[in-house]
Amino acid sequence: MAATTPVRQVRTERQRSVFVLPLVITAFLAVMLAWMGLGQFLNAITLGAVYALIALGYTMVYGIIELINFAHGDVFMVSTFVTMFVTSTILGQKDAIYGLPQLLLSLIIVFVLTVGIMAVIGAAIERVAYRPLRRAPKLAPLITAIGVSFILQNIIQFFVGPYTYNVPQIFPRDWVIMIGETRLLLLNVFVVAVAITLIVALQLFTSRTRIGKAMRTTAMDRDASSLMGVNIDRTIMITFLIGSGLAGAAGMVHGLYYGNTNFQIGFQSGLKAFTAAVMGGIGNTAGAALGGFIIAFVEVGAVVLGFSRWGGAVVFALLVIFLVFRPTGLLGSHTGDRA
Amino acid sequence: MKRPSLPKLPLRLRTYFAAHQSQGVLAAVVTIGVALPLLSRVPPFGDLQSLNAWTNAFTIAAIYAVMAIGLNVVIGMAGLLDLGYAAFFALGGYTYAILASSFLGIHLPFWPVLIFGIIIGAIFGVLLGAPTLRLRGDYLAIVTLGFGEIVPLTLLNAEAFTNGTRGIGGIDKPQLKPLVEFTLTNPWPFYLLVLGMLTLVVILVLRLEDSKIGRAWEAIREDELAAESSGINTVISKLQAFAVGAAIASFIGVFNAAKLTVVSPGQFGFVVSVSTLSAVVLGGMGNVVGVGAGAFVIYLIQNIFLKQLNILVSQLSIPVLMDIDFLKFQYILYGIALVVMMLRRPQGIFPARRRIRTFKDAEVPK
Numbered sequence: 001m002a003a004t005t006p007v008r009q010v011r012t013e014r015q016r017s018v019f020v021l022p023l024v025i026t027a028f029l030a031v032m033l034a035w036m037g038l039g040q041f042l043n044a045i046t047l048g049a050v051y052a053l054i055a056l057g058y059t060m061v062y063g064i065i066e067l068i069n070f071a072h073g074d075v076f077m078v079s080t081f082v083t084m085f086v087t088s089t090i091l092g093q094k095d096a097i098y099g100l101p102q103l104l105l106s107l108i109i110v111f112v113l114t115v116g117i118m119a120v121i122g123a124a125i126e127r128v129a130y131r132p133l134r135r136a137p138k139l140a141p142l143i144t145a146i147g148v149s150f151i152l153q154n155i156i157q158f159f160v161g162p163y164t165y166n167v168p169q170i171f172p173r174d175w176v177i178m179i180g181e182t183r184l185l186l187l188n189v190f191v192v193a194v195a196i197t198l199i200v201a202l203q204l205f206t207s208r209t210r211i212g213k214a215m216r217t218t219a220m221d222r223d224a225s226s227l228m229g230v231n232i233d234r235t236i237m238i239t240f241l242i243g244s245g246l247a248g249a250a251g252m253v254h255g256l257y258y259g260n261t262n263f264q265i266g267f268q269s270g271l272k273a274f275t276a277a278v279m280g281g282i283g284n285t286a287g288a289a290l291g292g293f294i295i296a297f298v299e300v301g302a303v304v305l306g307f308s309r310w311g312g313a314v315v316f317a318l319l320v321i322f323l324v325f326r327p328t329g330l331l332g333s334h335t336g337d338r339a
Numbered sequence: 340m341k342r343p344s345l346p347k348l349p350l351r352l353r354t355y356f357a358a359h360q361s362q363g364v365l366a367a368v369v370t371i372g373v374a375l376p377l378l379s380r381v382p383p384f385g386d387l388q389s390l391n392a393w394t395n396a397f398t399i400a401a402i403y404a405v406m407a408i409g410l411n412v413v414i415g416m417a418g419l420l421d422l423g424y425a426a427f428f429a430l431g432g433y434t435y436a437i438l439a440s441s442f443l444g445i446h447l448p449f450w451p452v453l454i455f456g457i458i459i460g461a462i463f464g465v466l467l468g469a470p471t472l473r474l475r476g477d478y479l480a481i482v483t484l485g486f487g488e489i490v491p492l493t494l495l496n497a498e499a500f501t502n503g504t505r506g507i508g509g510i511d512k513p514q515l516k517p518l519v520e521f522t523l524t525n526p527w528p529f530y531l532l533v534l535g536m537l538t539l540v541v542i543l544v545l546r547l548e549d550s551k552i553g554r555a556w557e558a559i560r561e562d563e564l565a566a567e568s569s570g571i572n573t574v575i576s577k578l579q580a581f582a583v584g585a586a587i588a589s590f591i592g593v594f595n596a597a598k599l600t601v602v603s604p605g606q607f608g609f610v611v612s613v614s615t616l617s618a619v620v621l622g623g624m625g626n627v628v629g630v631g632a633g634a635f636v637i638y639l640i641q642n643i644f645l646k647q648l649n650i651l652v653s654q655l656s657i658p659v660l661m662d663i664d665f666l667k668f669q670y671i672l673y674g675i676a677l678v679v680m681m682l683r684r685p686q687g688i689f690p691a692r693r694r695i696r697t698f699k700d701a702e703v704p705k
Contacts, residue, residue: 068477070484129678140681142420142480143620147677150613154670267609271485278478309496316485323478324470 025290032297036304038182044300045293046188046257049195052292053250054273056202056285057122057243063219063283064239065134070145071125073270074152075244079118079251080261081156084167086113087255096172106170115248122244123237131233149266156263164262167255191253198249199289202242206285215239219283268312272299275319281329290330361542368538372530387647394526400638401533402595405540406611407618407634408627409587412544414616415624415691416553417580418560419472420480423487425611427585430463431456431592432602433494436507439597449513453593460589461582468581472574487612494604506603513597521597529598536594537631540587544627547583556580610670614641617673620680623687632689641669 033041054076061069087093087110097103129144175186206212214235217225226232255261276295280287295315302311322329348356356363378384379393388396406428413421434456438447471482494501501507512521519528547553555576558566567573596602614637622633645665652665680687 066477068481070480129682132682136681136685138476139414139418139420140685142477143616144678144681146422146480146613146616147674147681149674151671151674151678154667154674158667158671267488271481271488274481309492312492313489316489319485320470320482323474323482327474327478 028297032301036300038179038184040300040304042184042188044296046191046253046296047300048293048296049192050250050254050257050292051269051273051276051295052199052289053195053246053253054269055276055280055288055292056199056246058270058274059277059280059282059285059288060215060239060243062277063285064215064236065130065141066138067130067141067145068274069243070142070270071129071148071152072243072247073268073273074149074266075118075122075125076247076251076254076269076273077261077263077266078121078152078156079114079248080167080255080265081160081165081251082117082248083110083114083252083255084165084261086110087168087170091170093168093170095168095170096174097170098172103170103172110170110252111249114252115245118248118251119241119245122240122247125244126237126240131236134236149270153263153266160263162263164260167259167261169256169259171256187257191257194249194253198246199285202246202285205242211235211238271319272312272315275315275322278319278322278327279329281331284329284331287329287331360545364541364545365538368534368541372534387643391524391526394530396639396642398526398530398533398598399642400635401530401537402591402598403615403618403638404631404634405533405537405591406588406615407622407630408540408544409584409591410615411619411622411624411627411630412547412556412587413580413584414619415626415630416548416560417556417577419476419577419580421483421581421584422480422612422616423483423485423490424584424588424615425607425609426487426490427460427463427588428592428595428611429490429494429602429604429607430585431460431589432596432607433501433507434459434589435593435596436510436602437500439511440507440509442502442507442509446511449511449593449597453590456589456593457586460592461586463589464582464585465578467585468578472577472581487609491604491607494607501604504604506601506605508601510596510600510602512600523600533594533598536591540590541627541631544583544587548627552576552579613670613673613677617676621676621688623689623691624685625691626687626689629687629689629691633687641666641672645669 029041032044036044054072057072057075058069061067061072087106090113091106091109093106097106125148129148130141133141133144171187171190173185173187176183177186177189178184206215214225214230215238217228217230218232218235222232225235254265272295273292276291277288278291279294280289280291282288295318298314298318299311302308302314307314356366375397376390376394379390379397384393387393406424410421410424413419413424435449435452437443438445438452438455439449440446467483467486471479474482495503512523513528513532515521515528519531521528555566555571556579558569558571559573559576563573566576599606615634618634618637619630620633621637622630624630645668648665
């Protein structure tokens with residue numbers, strides 16, 4: 001008898017979370033939709049997709065080597081410029097593409113190139129700036145991370161200057177679905193679909209594949225997984241490849257939807273995405289995605305209430321509140337040993 | 340490895356200054372303070388700019404050095420990464436700007452506000468530190484990063500108190516009437532004042548380093564768990580480090596505002612925090628004098644050397660190099676300095692006397 005009790009408890013716990021979470025999310029979305037109206041709601045969802053994709057990179061890296069990768073926001077910033085470069089220079093596109101096959105092909109090319117280039121850049125950063133310090137005390141990689149962040153920002157500023165650039169929006173902005181009176185941009189649907197696909201793919205990757213399993217064990221105990229035959233260096237490098245690749249995807253999506261970028265966007269987006277990662281429970285990929293959407297709703301909510309200039313401050317306050325009162329985040333983190 | 344040693348003084352002097360550290364600091368600052376203007380008259384430097392311009396440059400370099408010494412308390416001594424240090428600098432500056440300008444019509448004298456600035460800085464240091472210092476070190480870094488971002492944002496948006504983007508201008512200069520008169524055209528009173536402040540801060544920090552508080556910081560930096568089990572209240576101790584660091588930044592921020600007579604949110608961006616951090620890392624975390632020297636050198640490189648390089652290259656009219664603005668390189672240099680120093684020489688150019696395992700030993704067991 002005594003032995004069965006814990007098992008049943010575990011099961012009920014799990015059942016509850018399986019049912020409660022989607023319910024809470026649906027209710028939250030419904031309330032938000034009713035409050036801010038469809039236009040702002042879509043804004044928030046789309047912004048959330050961008051934050052979620054960035055937050056995944058933070059949370060994966062933190063989960064595996066317990067480093068706040070300050071450079072990650074700037075990796076995202078660089079990716080917006082890569083997207084711009086690929087679309088306007090390599091593909092030679094300046095405007096929306098209306099032919100469906102051409103559009104799809106262009107999108108795939110932009111996606112593959114941006115994600116690929118960013119993945120390589122991310123892995124290179126890891127190789128140069130973080131790997132030599134893997135056994136060093138914590139402060140050292142944090143300082144190199146801030147150094148890398150600063151280098152990325154200023155290299156971009158050096159080459160393109162402090163101006164805001166237009167990113168070609170190749171996805172037509174006048175493809176709309178009419179729902180009653182309101183226009184629903186197909187672009188919104190596309191952006192959110194891309195983000196959710198990537199998030200789900202990442203979940204499947206980490207839970208189903210051998211490399212995913214290696215990533216999880218390395219996060220839990222690096223030395224033990226090394227003894228079990230996991231190649232730690234390779235696993236960490238793959239984590240950076242994926243994380244930076246996702247930031248690349250976020251950059252592409254950002255370019256398509258907002259159509260502009262400058263060398264400073266990485267800082268603020270990075271801070272917000274990190275807040276999202278903390279909110280969801282750092283190290284927890286599903287949590288990071290959830291956090292990204294929540295942060296976006298908070299920010300857009302601030303706009304709706306007329307505090308648009310204080311959006312950043314509100315998000316920052318949330319970060320502090322979460323760190324103080326619930327450092328393991330909403331969904332719990334698996335690295336919350338001494339948070 | 341042999342430490343780069345200071346010029347050898349006669350033995351009697353050395354033993355005297357070893358026993359009277361503060362007088363040693365005073366003597367050193369006076370010597371350097373006299374030597375710098377003299378040096379700036381020597382041919383290669385003297386031709387670059389006028390004596391007054393040099394004195395001005397030294398004054399700003401000293402502000403920067405005080406900042407670095409303050410940040411060193413937080414990072415080098417207590418081992419806490421503060422990435423929003425410029426925010427406290429801004430607090431001091433705005434405190435003085437609001438209390439001593441025609442913006443709100445309040446004209447308080449400089450000296451009490453200087454003291455008030457210290458208090459404000461310390462209070463905000465505690466306010467920011469209290470909730471976050473219980474957390475692990477890397478969370479503190481991101482919170483301070485956020486704070487460093489929020490303060491300029493607030494200064495920008497709270498227009499009723501800060502005049503938004505335009506900032507506050509026409510700030511009063513310090514008054515010390517019978518002795519000297521502070522004017523915009525004469526850099527010497529400011530130079531002397533900042534040297535005095537520098538001396539004060541260096542003495543304070545050196546004394547703190549050898550005090551119970553300083554040793555507690557050191558213990559926390561090396562091994563927080565061991566420090567805690569040895570009876571150190573780590574939260575209080577870290578708060579002290581944070582408050583002292585913030586107070587120093589705010590203190591020199593007041594002076595900075597009085598010197599420039601204008602403050603605006605743009606002066607206190609992330610760049611300021613990172614350049615101060617670079618000075619600390621370059622100079623050698625934990626070494627008060629080294630850090631100050633690091634700041635001094637960095638400032639002179641970016642404001643004299645790069646500027647002169649620009650002028651030189653444009654005079655020589657070398658086709659490719661002419662289009663490059665070398666001043667733009669400075670920020671990339673900060674980033675590279677941070678990465679390269681951490682990888683190759685984490686103890687800095689002038690390593691601290693007492694070995695800091697936290698930065699050097701590559702094989703610390705986790």
